[in-house]
Amino acid sequence: MQNEKKGIDLFSLSTVPLVLRFNEIVISHATGFFWKNIDKLFLITNWHVISGVDPFTGKNIDQKHGCRPNIIEVLWNSKSVLGNKSPFIINLYDGSDEPVWLIHPELGRKVDIAAIDVECPPDSEPYPINEMPSIDLATYIGMDLFVLGYPLKITNNGFPIWKRASIASEPQLLNYTDYQAMLVDTATREGMSGAPVIQRYYGAVPLVSGGVQIADKGGAATKFIGIYSGRIGANDQLAAQLGLVWPSSLIETIVRTRRLDDLV
Numbered sequence: 001m002q003n004e005k006k007g008i009d010l011f012s013l014s015t016v017p018l019v020l021r022f023n024e025i026v027i028s029h030a031t032g033f034f035w036k037n038i039d040k041l042f043l044i045t046n047w048h049v050i051s052g053v054d055p056f057t058g059k060n061i062d063q064k065h066g067c068r069p070n071i072i073e074v075l076w077n078s079k080s081v082l083g084n085k086s087p088f089i090i091n092l093y094d095g096s097d098e099p100v101w102l103i104h105p106e107l108g109r110k111v112d113i114a115a116i117d118v119e120c121p122p123d124s125e126p127y128p129i130n131e132m133p134s135i136d137l138a139t140y141i142g143m144d145l146f147v148l149g150y151p152l153k154i155t156n157n158g159f160p161i162w163k164r165a166s167i168a169s170e171p172q173l174l175n176y177t178d179y180q181a182m183l184v185d186t187a188t189r190e191g192m193s194g195a196p197v198i199q200r201y202y203g204a205v206p207l208v209s210g211g212v213q214i215a216d217k218g219g220a221a222t223k224f225i226g227i228y229s230g231r232i233g234a235n236d237q238l239a240a241q242l243g244l245v246w247p248s249s250l251i252e253t254i255v256r257t258r259r260l261d262d263l264v
Helices: 047-051 248-257
Strands: 015-022 025-037 040-045 071-078 085-091 114-118 144-149 161-167 182-185 196-202 204-206 212-214 220-232 242-247
Touching: 015 047, 015 085, 025 047, 025 248, 040 248, 047 114, 114 248, 144 220, 182 220, 196 204, 220 248, 242 248
Parallel strands: none
Antiparallel strands: 015 025, 015 071, 025 040, 040 114, 071 085, 144 161, 144 196, 161 182, 182 242, 196 220, 204 212, 220 242
16 A cells, blocks of 8 residues: 555555646645546546536635636646656637536536546656446445545645544445435545545455455545535534545446536
8 A cells, every 4th residue: 555665555656636726816726636447547536626616506616816727737746756746737718718627427527526637747657546446345434535635735745644534334334415425524624525545454444345344555445435625614613524535436427438528
């Protein structure tokens, strides 16, 4: 589970910082990660991050400038220097001003996930999260998870911050109102939207089958849970610190069906 040369956890390499811009105007910062489907590589983050629209209200998130992003700057992991990240630009709209990102084929924007078909730049390494070692860990309410992202643009020498969260709703009932998401209890901040969420154990680990397994030689057993999309009641610091986590199965559906958004 760790990079043998540097002792770096592989999942710390899975995330990339994102800068959302309208031309030269910086609108927001967020987190993303990569997903491999057959021969295609996809950048995964939240729909609200890429669209610039609040999925609950339908209003623009950016109140200062009143604009939506048309460019996303992705800080890719460098292949030659571990921890270094190099910026590359992705246009969010094609020559006909149509969105280039994919959404869920049936639920659309009710699932706060977006995927963009990308090409890996030279001397960069994507570390797709669905190709990393994974164990079918048992996942129950009250267990701890980790949200891997960049709160308030904070990084650890280019690596993400691991923010602890606990499962606050029954993971077998993925329906917060009309949404197929799980609730987690965590005090995250701006910049962590789009972060991957993992379950991590050391030593003896509980399995879905009901048995117990000893973790690998790195001492860790990991399961990718899904993608974090922000807090409920985020404008009130005294509100319940509850966030939404969308399950990994929704990501696979999006990249497999490849339905483009029709945002207007």
